[in-house]
Amino acid sequence: MLIAxxxxxxxxxxxxxxxxxxxxxxxxxxxxxxxxxxxxxxxVPHCRVDxxxxxxxxxxxxxxxxxxxxxxxxxxxxxxxxxxxxxxQFPRVVEIVDEAxxxxxxxxxxxxHYQEQGHDVRHHRLDGN
Numbered sequence: 001m002l003i004a005x006x007x008x009x010x011x012x013x014x015x016x017x018x019x020x021x022x023x024x025x026x027x028x029x030x031x032x033x034x035x036x037x038x039x040x041x042x043x044v045p046h047c048r049v050d051x052x053x054x055x056x057x058x059x060x061x062x063x064x065x066x067x068x069x070x071x072x073x074x075x076x077x078x079x080x081x082x083x084x085x086x087x088x089q090f091p092r093v094v095e096i097v098d099e100a101x102x103x104x105x106x107x108x109x110x111x112x113h114y115q116e117q118g119h120d121v122r123h124h125r126l127d128g129n
Contacts, residue, residue, distance in 0.1 A: 001031055003096055005038040007077060012044055012058045016074035016092075020046075021084040023063045031079065032061060081106045083113050093119075 004020070011018045022028045028048075035044040046059035054060050060073075076090040087093050093114070097107040114121050 001027075001034055001079075002038060004031065004077060004079060005034055005044060007094055007096075008035065008044045008046070008059050009039075011075050011077075016058075017072055018059045018075040018077055019049075019073050019090070020059060020061045020077045020079060021063075022061055022079040024080070025063060027079065028061055028063050035059070078110075083110050087114075088117060088119075 008018055008020065020031070022031055032046070032048075035046050037043070044059055045057055046061060047053050047057045049060050049062040049064065051057070073090060075092045075094060076084060076087055077094045077096075078084045078087070079096070084093075095107060095110060097103060111121060
């Protein structure tokens with residue numbers, strides 16, 4: 001999840017509003033805490049989708065099965081094993097693939113789905129991060 005935090009921080013630095021799709025409430029709670037504490041000198045400004053500050057916060061955590069309108073968002077970070085509903089509304093979808101075999105299999109299924117929908121899929125290896 002540290003990589004996801006770093007990706008959110010990078011998106012904020014680039015001025016990109018980001019939706020983090022994380023339907024697992026336990027994982028959402030862990031990720032929420034980590035965004036506040038993963039770096040000793042700062043945090044990633046974020047809130048849940050139902051927070052009154054969601055309109056002015058650069059990173060929005062969404063656990064709903066239907067994503068919000070993507071109009072002002074530049075990035076969708078998927079922290080689920082399945083393809084997020086409404087992903088096609090976003091100009092950029094980011095997936096993190098772990099090295100576990102089951103994680104790779106799930107990622108391959110999502111990859112095929114994205115390709116079948118005509119999306120340009122690019123790989124970035126994050127060794128050492």
